[in-house]
Amino acid sequence: MSEFEQKVLKLLEDINNKLDKLLKIEPVPVSSAPTTSAMPSRAASTVKPSAIVEKQEEEARMEEKPPVEGRRICPECGGTSFATHEDRSQILHQMGGVKIYAKKYVCKSCGWEA
Numbered sequence: 218m219s220e221f222e223q224k225v226l227k228l229l230e231d232i233n234n235k236l237d238k239l240l241k242i243e244p245v246p247v248s249s250a251p252t253t254s255a256m257p258s259r260a261a262s263t264v265k266p267s268a269i270v271e272k273q274e275e276e277a278r279m280e281e282k283p284p285v286e287g288r289r290i291c292p293e294c295g296g297t298s299f300a301t302h303e304d305r306s307q308i309l310h311q312m313g314g315v316k317i318y319a320k321k322y323v324c325k326s327c328g329w330e331a
């Protein structure tokens with residue numbers, strides 16, 4: 218290996234190390250973010266601004282999900298394809314001015330509403 222090649226290699230290694238450091242420092246976990254204490258620490262290191270909303274949506278989903286099965290089946294036609302609509306007459310959560318509405322499930326095949 219020539220001296221030049223070794224120099225280049227060394228440089229690449231340095232750059233690599235610096236990148237490693239940068240990558241390690243960059244995503245500072247926002248664990249001190251103003252979240253409620255009720256929030257479980259689900260992937261705290263990858264919290265993004267939309268994570269709280271996603272979390273709320275996830276909670277909403279979990280609450281209305283039938284405990285037995287993960288999939289909804291239309292009692293009318295047996296279809297498993299549903300469209301979701303917000304049911305604004307039912308508020309599930311209200312946190313920091315953000316309202317989470319219950320969702321209506323509408324069968325895509327026959328229009329049956331859950």
Ligand SMILES: [Zn+2]
Pocket residue numbers: 291292293294295296324325326327328329
């Ligand atoms: Zn149906």
